[in-house]
Amino acid sequence: PKQMRAGNKVWRGLVKGRKVARWQSRGYQSLSDIVHLDKLKEENGEKIGKVWVEHHQKQGNCISATLTKDLYQKLHRNIVQYPIFVFPLPKQNQYLSVLLQNAPAPSNKQTVLLFTHLQHYQQNQAAAKYGLKMSFFLDFKDDKDLVLMRGDVDPEFFTAQEAQTLANQLQLFYLFDEKKL
Numbered sequence: 001p002k003q004m005r006a007g008n009k010v011w012r013g014l015v016k017g018r019k020v021a022r023w024q025s026r027g028y029q030s031l032s033d034i035v036h037l038d039k040l041k042e043e044n045g046e047k048i049g050k051v052w053v054e055h056h057q058k059q060g061n062c063i064s065a066t067l068t069k070d071l072y073q074k075l076h077r078n079i080v081q082y083p084i085f086v087f088p089l090p091k092q093n094q095y096l097s098v099l100l101q102n103a104p105a106p107s108n109k110q111t112v113l114l115f116t117h118l119q120h121y122q123q124n125q126a127a128a129k130y131g132l133k134m135s136f137f138l139d140f141k142d143d144k145d146l147v148l149m150r151g152d153v154d155p156e157f158f159t160a161q162e163a164q165t166l167a168n169q170l171q172l173f174y175l176f177d178e179k180k181l
Helices: 045-057 069-081 118-127 160-174
Strands: 062-067 084-091 094-103 110-117 132-137 147-153
Touching (some): 045 062, 062 069, 069 110, 069 132, 069 160, 084 160, 094 118, 094 160, 110 118, 110 160, 132 160, 147 160
Antiparallel strands (some): 084 094, 094 110, 110 132, 132 147
16 A cells, blocks of 8 residues: 655644554554544545544554555455465565465454464464554545555564565555456
8 A cells, every 4th residue: 555645734633642552552443542533524535644644654663554445445355355465575685474364353344454474374373473463444435435554563573664565565466457467
């Protein structure tokens, strides 16, 4: 997912003032845990996207992006069809194999993808720790043509830059144009 760039203005009152604590987000969070939904519902999609990206640019261990409904639906179709995938992550002078897994979501307003080192998964399978949890919040998908993505990064696994690389690879492999193949 392409990351939107936002200005420097802080949108007070729309985003809850909590920073992402050191890997607190192992559990699932709803969008209302992160933002004041009642206030954001009054805004247009473009402003919500700006608020979302601005807020997450200030966080330490997370990435964010916005997607249109159509782009998300294409991504979701491919995730359902290919729920497990291995990405090559450039790391120093080699590549690290990173496993993507479509995780059960806590509600129909969210899609969750988990990323872990392939080696961890091979050793621990279902109990493998994940280093990146990418959540897609669907609360504004239909009425504002907007899906919000947040990637919570465990710094013991990945840097924020590596997480952004994985998000870019997700876009490359899951949003490919079949007509160009």
